[in-house]
Amino acid sequence: MRYSFFNLLKQSFNGHKSWEPAWKEAKLKPHYDVIIIGGGGHGLATAYYLAKELKIRNVAVLEKGYIGGGNTGRNTTIIRSNYLRDESAKLYNHAVDLWQDLTRELNFNVMYSSRGVYNLGHSLQDMRNIERRVGANILNGIDSEVVLPDELKRRIPIMNTSSKTRYPILGASYQKKGGVARHDAVAWGFARAASKLGVDIVQNCEVTGMQVQQGQIKGLQTSKGEVQADKVGIVVAGHSSVLAAMAGIRLPVISRPLQAFVSEPLKPILNTVVMSSQVHGYISQSNKGDLVIGGGVDGYTGYSQRGSPHTLEHTVQAMIELFPFISRVRMNRQWAGIVDILPDACPIVGKTPVKNLYINCGWGTGGFKATPGAGHVFAHTIANDEPHKLNSALTLDRFISGALVDEQGASGVAQH
Amino acid sequence: MLLIHCPYCGEKREEEEFTYDNEAGIVRPTDPEDLTDEEWGDYVFGRQNLCGPIYESWVHTAGCRKFLIVKRDNSNNKIDKTMTVQEASADKNYQEFNSTANSNIKKTNK
């Protein structure tokens, strides 16, 4: 049944008894054309685009827990594409383009809300980097602008734009098309749409081993038994190295906790997204009224989905610097995800040394925003056994050749 | 929030005094010029990044500033033991762990 206001009304007269399962609970079949490991947003999107655009329908998504339960359901949902390097900016912008129409495409309201994203600059070097990044964005056709303190004060009056703060705000980059979306809805929406096209979504199915013969992937061992596959895509942010190791592949990834938290719901007070890499914090207000806040990655590796309280405290301190009013607001919930960190802060989306085994990993703290775009190009990469032009530079090989796609350049700190 | 026993200072101290460095057991190849780009790239960037009990290198930044080897289960943050760099090089379990952990990886150290 389509999701529409009309059907909601219709259903309201029979107690909403006729809504179908959003996605079918599937039993693992013995063989698939493609298996996607990982039922997060990226994995489900990959399966959806495989089925939708590439007409590969004998596809399974294996999820060790419940779909959307990893970083998809744990992130602060910021969407933007004002990245520095062509290689990353173009892919993120592809995603932003897909976000525009995703609700209609999936017939599931993912609540994409383009309320704008500000990236603050607190030092002269920050401002040089902002100038550089915004200029690159404009040349790449990405909406992006520089906003100076007076204008920032007008637009975000509750922000502390005083020049007397520890790290005064010297300006910001702004992307109007940036914004937020409802994280769970993205996973569920892709799952529902993929399931409709015949994709099997198998929850509580943990991959425990891989069969690799003559350098080629043949199948998987799972907690629900063995399964054969022509092609396999790994999309398991946080556990990428663990899965890759099953095929004997070593990645340049390290897994670190990333914490986020929300306040109690407040009446609307912040209508945009503000990020600061200098003080490590970002903030937005959800449609429910919660202030959604995230910070820097935790100091050491971990798979426990919990972070150190002192990391969280630093984030809170930074946010009080930027938004003094939150000092008297209360933190309601707090959690952590496990993020893949790569040395150049740019993902790997492409082939692996094992034939027919593909990997999508290394998104660091920014994978959510790329969900539809990453799924789309990864589906193409799997189907055609070669990268889509938008992910052609995001190879695993670049760590051998040295052709890194250094997004961190945008946050280089001047050291005079 | 961890408490880490510094094997040099002989005390269990707050995590905030320490800085995580890297996974332990990454040894700089003795002759980099003889390596292929693949081998060198694996040394510079490749990581085990295992889930479970692992050995890692920390530094007692706000203490003695010495590097130490910590055996920690990164799935539950339980620290099993800590060692000085010298103790680690004589620790059989540590050496064995590093060799098995690297067993499916092409050796970079010729």
Next chain:
Amino acid sequence: MRLAKNPTELIQRDKPIHFYWNGKKLPAYAGDMLSSALLANGVSHVGSSFKYGRKRGIFSAWSDEPNALVTLEDGGLITPNARATEVEVYDGMRVRAAWGKKIFGIDLKELFMPMHRAMPAGFYYKTFQKPQFLSSFYENIIRGFAGFSTSSTEGDSEFYEEVHEHCDVLIVGGGVAGLAAARTLSDKGLDIILADDRPWLGGQWYLNDAKDIDAKTTQNWIEDSVKVIKGKVKILQRTTCYGLYEENLMLAAERLQDHLTPDARQANLPRQRHHKIRAKEIIVAAGAYERGMSFVNNDLPGIMLANAVHANLKLFSIMPNRIVVFVNNDSGYSLARDLQQEGCKDITLVDARSNQNLGQDLSEDKSQQPSLPEGVELLSGYVPLKAKSKQGRLHSIIMQNADGKNHELTCDVLALSCGYDPVVHLTCHKNNRPQWSPELACLLPTTKGSLHVAGAMTGHFRTTTAIQSGEQAAIAALQSMGLAKDEKISPIKHDNFNVLPLFVNEKGKGKKFVDLQNDVTSTDIELALRENYRSIEHVKRYTAVGFGTDQGKTSNVIALNHVAKTLGLKLDEIGTTTYRPPYTPVTFGTLAGPHASDFYEPYRYTPMNASHAKEDPEWEVVGQWMRPRHFPRGSENMQDALDRECMAARNSVAVMDASTLGKIDVRGPDAREFLNRVYTNSWTKLAPGKCRYGIMLNENGMVFDDGVTACISDEEFYLTTTTGGAAGVYTWLENWLQTEWPELKVYLSSVTDNWATTAVVGPKSREVLQSICKDIDFSQEKFEFMDWYEGTICGVPARVMRISFSGELAYEINVQANYGKYIWDSVCAAGEKFNIARYGTETMHVLRAEKGFIIVGQDTDGFVTPMDLQMGWILPKKKPYSYLGKRSLTRTEMLSESRPQLVGLLPKDEKVVLPEGCQLVDSLKTSSDMQGHVTSSYYSANLGRSFAMALVKGGIKRYGETIYGITRGGDPIAAEITEPFFYDKQNEKKDG
């Protein structure tokens, strides 16, 4: 209705006070909670629900309150989303309801009533999709309904503190179990902390006012216990332990002043204190919450948890007129008894259990048999079917028995006693999963190691058993510390309250709320399950059950059971959602502790700072350092000041504070070999008395630091790093030394703060220095470029280096830091006759850029090799050790000619300065590719024109080409690509 004085009440009758409820002045007593004061004044509508805007009243008696959210005070003293049940009223307190927009007293959300049936869980996922151009319109409407309290826009007018504590035993909870544990431990000479979140000790003692503990009343026992432990146990009241972390770290928030009128608060005391407690042993005796159940209209104001009615009766002397007490277990009988004893005339006790069942269950243990108080009407075998309202609050309740027989009871309060939910949260923060007890119909904590539990948490709900379990937990803690004989403790039997598990009454049509705050009904949960949101986490996320500020304290267990029942599974098969800190919401200010505003992060100043400040320069924040950017004189603007400062350096003399540079003392027999390994160039032949510039690469071959190192002796070097890189370089060097090259005998010390550095720059610098230093010969012949000498300047021992970051004749004076200001002032005084100019970071940038000297981090971005910087000369081919990063420089990609390379740019218009960071394109066609970006750009008074440095793809082979800087909003700026050296290309100026 407030009763006449009651011996157990906490209110002080002799201290009548007032508070303001939505602007209306209402009476209360000191000692009242806001909830009791509102109830005493007959205020039934206290809050509004989130989704439907339904009127809600006070439901609970403590932190589990889902409904009564209010805003206290305003501005810098505001408390948004306070729970009325946790707020102690003070005189003059201003309280506003946190409900939404209202028209004629009706919540706007209520106006959507006709639409409510089309708004089941997740309805928004299914609609607001079209037309797309309206999506922001929809969103704005939805956002308009967001939130509870309106926040202040001001900063905080109070402050916070942080305390680190260590103790042997931390006891969480000052109820009878916690007190019993403290009592048992109090004479053992241990450090004990007892933390309790309420304003009174004893917890919920009033629920079970046993008269048989050592022939005392419970209240007497509590008072006596407090006497016993006082002085031996540190008691933290109004302190919520909110999170348990690794190695028994308990985080707790203590509210010191929130209960005082703003006038009475001490200015030197924090508002709240953040406790970080490391305990050897932890005893959690956090008690239990009463549970309600779901039936039609179970959210009406007037429907309360039985323990809340009980608390208000015993502690605040508030009595309902006509009350129905509904129980499915034995515990609620005591409420009926107490109500009856206080003189309540109209009490009906409805027991879900039939008479027959009652008799059978209780026959096993007579002592636990609840007695029906005289004069209380009993209705057995009935459960609530539907509540009815009049004037927005409870009017009557229809009870129904198993045969479908209805019985309507008129009442103003319905007290629900449907079982207890132990506060398992803290125990679960350490990954211990709670276990469902079918016998007690609740989740019980599991613990291990140094974590112990007691009291209602462990199913010991009665006062006497709670005390025993507290004593046992204390002994277990002693055993765990090795202070008591390791004898097996035989566990005390749970208090079986003969609970008949009831969560949702599936009969009856209408809204049955599971989560009151988020308006999640039982049918919402069923819908979620029907739509395949079957994982308990999916149910939670789809319906929002448990997502409120009460974090599901009154809803989670009901929801879990409803899911289990609907799916036909056992509760254990479903699991629970994850319990994470904080147990109750924590103020951000408390989390930040003292590290706010001025104490957010330290400022670092050089020893010369006082002299700088006198000149009132423009400052630049450089990491933690505060550095002068330039020193405007009179009415000079920035460019004027820069021009003057630059001209002085080029033509006369100028002085800069270079103390922020990182400095590392490198010594030991293998110091040279060490430098050979970490720098690209060779240090083998650098003689004592000489300096050399070096570049460090990371193993990826990218430039990550640079600086000058002086050879003090064969075994001692003085290494400088960039300002921002100091800490990182020091750790990096130590890492190599300790972990990779332990065979090298080298010792490093950071001496950044030990030396103050004054750079004296310009053709007159020699004269200035010679005038204040007699024991060094500054002549060109004696003191060559890149030499250093030890001498005495104005009586102060100094190391003077002839190094230059400007291309001019220049010296850097390094003195012991305490003399830094003295030397700076002396140099300034000696230079006065040459009109010496003080200069800051910006002038330094212009001077070095004119010479093409790079700044790591500005002209490099973490992806730049020395070759890219045209510094191949610093990469000797033959060095025995393959220095750090060397191997990376021969990877295929590094040899590409299209890599961005450092070049100079001369704008065609000599007056126009390219913006730093601006992107460069090679033609003005719209499709033209990015060619690079400007890294440094200035107007140079010396050159009489603008100039810039840039990283341009393949730039080294493109000298003479025109490239265009793309400016935002302005015209593109044409510039010629040149070599990155603009001034004194023959390097003649360095000798003065």
